[in-house]
Amino acid sequence: MHKFLLIITIVLLVACSSKRKENTLENTAHSKIQLEAKVDSLIKSMPLEEKIAQLQGIWMKDLMDGKKLSLDSCRTKIPYGIGYLAQFSGNLKTNPTELKIAIADLQDYLINETKSKIPAIFSEEAISGFSTKGATTLPQQIGMGCSWNPDLIEKNSNNTSKLMRSVGATHVLSPMLDICRNAHWGRIEESFGEEPYLTASMGLAFVKGMQTNNLKNGVATTIKHFAGYGYKGDFDEKNFYEETLLPHEVAIKLGNAQNAMAGYHQIKGIPCSANQELLTTILREELGFNGVVVSDFWSVKQVFSKYKHAKTEPEAGILSLKAGLDVELPFGMSFPYLKNEINKGTISISVIDKALKRVLISKGNLGLLEYKRPETNPVDLDPPANRILAYKAACEAIVLLKNNGILPLSKNTKKLAVVGPNANAVQSLLGDYTHQSLSTFFRSEPVDPNNPKLVTLLEGLQNKLGTTTEINFERGCDWTKINNKQPNEKIGDERIKKFAYIGVKDFPEPNTKRALKIAAESDVIIAAMGEHLYLVGEGRDRKDIHLPGEQATFVKQLQATGKPVILVIFGGRPQIITELAPKCAAIIQAWFPGEEGGNALTDIITGKVNPSAKLTVTYPKHNEQAPIVYSKGYDKNDMPMYPFGYGLSYASFKYANLKMPETVSINTKKIPLTFTITNNSAYNGAEIAQLYITPPKENTHLEPIELKGFTKVYLEKGATKTIEFLVSPQQLAYYKNKQWVIDPGVYKFKIGASCLDIKLSGKITINGKQVILKERNEFFSKNNIISN
Numbered sequence: 001m002h003k004f005l006l007i008i009t010i011v012l013l014v015a016c017s018s019k020r021k022e023n024t025l026e027n028t029a030h031s032k033i034q035l036e037a038k039v040d041s042l043i044k045s046m047p048l049e050e051k052i053a054q055l056q057g058i059w060m061k062d063l064m065d066g067k068k069l070s071l072d073s074c075r076t077k078i079p080y081g082i083g084y085l086a087q088f089s090g091n092l093k094t095n096p097t098e099l100k101i102a103i104a105d106l107q108d109y110l111i112n113e114t115k116s117k118i119p120a121i122f123s124e125e126a127i128s129g130f131s132t133k134g135a136t137t138l139p140q141q142i143g144m145g146c147s148w149n150p151d152l153i154e155k156n157s158n159n160t161s162k163l164m165r166s167v168g169a170t171h172v173l174s175p176m177l178d179i180c181r182n183a184h185w186g187r188i189e190e191s192f193g194e195e196p197y198l199t200a201s202m203g204l205a206f207v208k209g210m211q212t213n214n215l216k217n218g219v220a221t222t223i224k225h226f227a228g229y230g231y232k233g234d235f236d237e238k239n240f241y242e243e244t245l246l247p248h249e250v251a252i253k254l255g256n257a258q259n260a261m262a263g264y265h266q267i268k269g270i271p272c273s274a275n276q277e278l279l280t281t282i283l284r285e286e287l288g289f290n291g292v293v294v295s296d297f298w299s300v301k302q303v304f305s306k307y308k309h310a311k312t313e314p315e316a317g318i319l320s321l322k323a324g325l326d327v328e329l330p331f332g333m334s335f336p337y338l339k340n341e342i343n344k345g346t347i348s349i350s351v352i353d354k355a356l357k358r359v360l361i362s363k364g365n366l367g368l369l370e371y372k373r374p375e376t377n378p379v380d381l382d383p384p385a386n387r388i389l390a391y392k393a394a395c396e397a398i399v400l401l402k403n404n405g406i407l408p409l410s411k412n413t414k415k416l417a418v419v420g421p422n423a424n425a426v427q428s429l430l431g432d433y434t435h436q437s438l439s440t441f442f443r444s445e446p447v448d449p450n451n452p453k454l455v456t457l458l459e460g461l462q463n464k465l466g467t468t469t470e471i472n473f474e475r476g477c478d479w480t481k482i483n484n485k486q487p488n489e490k491i492g493d494e495r496i497k498k499f500a501y502i503g504v505k506d507f508p509e510p511n512t513k514r515a516l517k518i519a520a521e522s523d524v525i526i527a528a529m530g531e532h533l534y535l536v537g538e539g540r541d542r543k544d545i546h547l548p549g550e551q552a553t554f555v556k557q558l559q560a561t562g563k564p565v566i567l568v569i570f571g572g573r574p575q576i577i578t579e580l581a582p583k584c585a586a587i588i589q590a591w592f593p594g595e596e597g598g599n600a601l602t603d604i605i606t607g608k609v610n611p612s613a614k615l616t617v618t619y620p621k622h623n624e625q626a627p628i629v630y631s632k633g634y635d636k637n638d639m640p641m642y643p644f645g646y647g648l649s650y651a652s653f654k655y656a657n658l659k660m661p662e663t664v665s666i667n668t669k670k671i672p673l674t675f676t677i678t679n680n681s682a683y684n685g686a687e688i689a690q691l692y693i694t695p696p697k698e699n700t701h702l703e704p705i706e707l708k709g710f711t712k713v714y715l716e717k718g719a720t721k722t723i724e725f726l727v728s729p730q731q732l733a734y735y736k737n738k739q740w741v742i743d744p745g746v747y748k749f750k751i752g753a754s755c756l757d758i759k760l761s762g763k764i765t766i767n768g769k770q771v772i773l774k775e776r777n778e779f780f781s782k783n784n785i786i787s788n
Helices: 002-045 048-053 071-077 096-113 141-145 150-167 186-190 196-211 237-244 246-253 276-286 299-305 313-323 335-344 349-365 384-397 435-443 457-465 494-498 512-520 551-559 597-606
Strands: 084-086 121-124 222-226 259-262 292-295 399-403 415-419 470-474 524-530 565-570 586-591 653-659 663-665 671-679 685-694 706-715 720-727 734-736 739-742 745-752 758-767 771-773 782-787
Touching: 002 349, 048 335, 048 349, 071 096, 096 150, 141 150, 141 186, 141 196, 141 384, 141 586, 150 196, 150 384, 196 237, 196 246, 196 706, 222 246, 222 276, 237 246, 237 734, 259 276, 276 313, 292 349, 299 313, 313 335, 313 349, 335 349, 384 597, 415 457, 415 512, 457 470, 457 524, 457 597, 470 512, 512 551, 524 551, 551 565, 586 597, 653 685, 653 758, 671 685, 671 706, 671 745, 685 720, 706 720, 706 782
Parallel strands: 084 121, 222 259, 259 292, 415 470, 415 524, 524 565, 565 586, 663 758
Antiparallel strands: 399 586, 653 671, 671 720, 685 706, 685 745, 720 782, 734 739, 739 771, 745 758
C-alpha cells in the first residue's frame, strides 16, 4: 500500500512539474506575442525622425552640464529621442549616485518630451567589470580565461550586471569572443585565449551571468567582434565555421545573447558592417540570432572612409542597414542621412522598420517600455563583497610558470628587495577597457588610485609582510622610452587619433644603482616587470614582444647579484623571457590582475593561496614563433616556452584509474570516461584536468589534438576525487560542404595537466556509418566530480 501511494505521489509530482513547465512556455510565448504587437503598434505611430533616432547613439557628455543633465542640450541635440548612449559613463566625472540621477533624468525627458516616449539603452564596457568611475575593477579577460573557471566568470558578470542595473544601465559591449593566437596583436588581452572550446565555455558563462534568467533584471550582452577579428590571413571557410564561429554560436544558441557587434575588419573583401552574407545569412539564418546588430565604433562610416566599399557616407549607412546591421555607434555619422535617402528612394522605410523592431523588442525585453523612475538611493559600486570577489578572481587568474622551490616564500626571509617599473604602479593592474585605461588613453586623465582603491604589489607586500620582513623598494628601470607618436591604425576606434602619452609621466626617474644595491643586500629579489596600458591594447601591437625597453638588461643585472630572483610579469600578452627564465628562481604571470592584484600576488608568493591558473595561450620562445597554436601540433625542433594549458601549483597531483569503453556506436549520445586525481602533497590545492582528443591518422579533417573538456577540481591534501567526462560524438564533427560530418574510426582520448603533459590516455573505436548533420546542438562535454 505504501509503495502504491509512493508511486502515485511521484506520478502526480512529475505531472505537476510538466504542467508548470508547459505553463511557463505558454506564458513566455504569450508575452512574446504581446510584446511584438505592442512594438508593431508603436512603429506605426512613430514619426520617421524618431525611428531613425532609435538606430543611433550619442555621447552622454554632450547632454550634460557639469554633473547634471542639461534639458536644453537634450531638446537641442535629441529632440526626436535617442536609441543608445554607448560608453555613457566613461566621459563623466559624476559619482555613482549622481550618475544614477542623470540617467533617470534623461529617461524622464525621453518619456515626457518626445512623441513616442521611448527610453534609451545605456551601454558600457564590462570585460573587467562595470567600466565606470568607482566601480570594482576585475582582472583582464585573458587572466580570467586562465582561471578555467566558468562558475567564477558567471559570478563576476552577474555581479557586474547588478552594479550596472543599480544606476540604470542595461547593455554591455562585451564579451569579446575572438580567438587570439598572436601575442604581437594588442587586443589579445581582451580575449579568453587561443582555444575555441574554452572561449565558448567562458563566453557562455559571461553571457548567462550578465543577462541572468530574467532580462528585465539583467543586462543585455554583445558578442564581438563578429566575426573573426582576431584572425589574420585569407578567409578559410572550414576554420571560420569550426573555430571562429563556435563561441558566437554557443552564446546565441545556449545563452540567448541579445546583441552582436560587427567587427572593423573585412570578410571576403567586404567590411563586416556592410556584409550581408555575414550579418544575415550566417548570423541570423544559420546561427538563429534574432537580436540587435550594433556597429563597432565608427565602423559604418569606415565602410566609406577606410574601405571605399561605399561611394559616399550616406551609402555606407544604406549598405550596412540592408546587410543586417541595426544600430550605428557611438553616434550617428551615416544614419543621419537616412531621411534624405528615403525621400530619394535609395532605401525603403521597411528596411528602417525591420531594424527598429529589433531595437524596440530589445528594449521591451529589458523592461524599458514599462520604465518607471527608480528611487534615488545612494549607490556604492565597490562594496566590501565586491572586493572579495575581485580578490578571488585575481588569485585564480595568476599563473605560476616556474618555481625552483623558492615559493612559497620562507617565513625566515628577513630582507626583501622589490624592484621594477610595475612594483608600485597602479597601471600594472589595469587592462584595456577598464574605466581607468579608457580615461587615460583616450581622455588624457591620470589614473585615480583610490576610487576604487588599487592595491599594487608593493602595497600588498607591505600590508602583509611589513611587520616581519624589511622591504626595500626602488624602481630600478623604466618600462621603456615612448614618444608621443599616434598609433598607426588604419581602422578601429578613431579616438586613437587624439592619443597623448600622459599616463605614467609622473613617476620618478629610476635609480638603477640603488636598486642593484638593495637587491644585493636582500635575501630575495622580487622584480615586477612587463607592460602598462600604453604598451598593449587597441592600436598597440608590438613587433618585438620581449620585455619592453631595458627591462631584460635590468633583470640580468639582478640575477648577477647571486640572490634568488622572483620575476613577476604584468601585461596583456605573453612576453618573451627565453634568456631570463633559466636564472630566475620563480616566474609569475600576473596579467593585469585588477584592484586586488597586489593582495592576491602577495598571498600567492607567501603561500596563503596556492596558485591554480593555467595558460590559455601558448607562450612563444621568440618573436617569429607567434602566432602559434597548440592544436596544429608544436614543431619538435622549435618548441614554445610554455605550452597551452600549462601552469604550476604548490601541490602535486596524481592521475590514475582511467576507465572508458573500448568501442561505442557513432550514434551513441555520450561517451563516458572516468579517472581519479589524488592530491599527494602537503598543500590544499586545485587542479585543472583537461581532456584532449586526437583523431585517427586517416582523418585529416580534424586537428592533431583538440581540447574537448576540462574541469577544475579542488582537493585537500591527501584527498582523491573521481572525475567523469561525458563526450558527445558531435564534438568530433568537422565542417565540409555546408554540413557537419562525424567519421567513425579509432580516436585517442587523453587526460592531461596541459596539452603536452598527458597523464592518461586510451583509444576508443567509434563504429558505424559516417554521420551527416545540418547543424550541431551538442558543443561541450559534461563533467561530474565525485568525492571518494
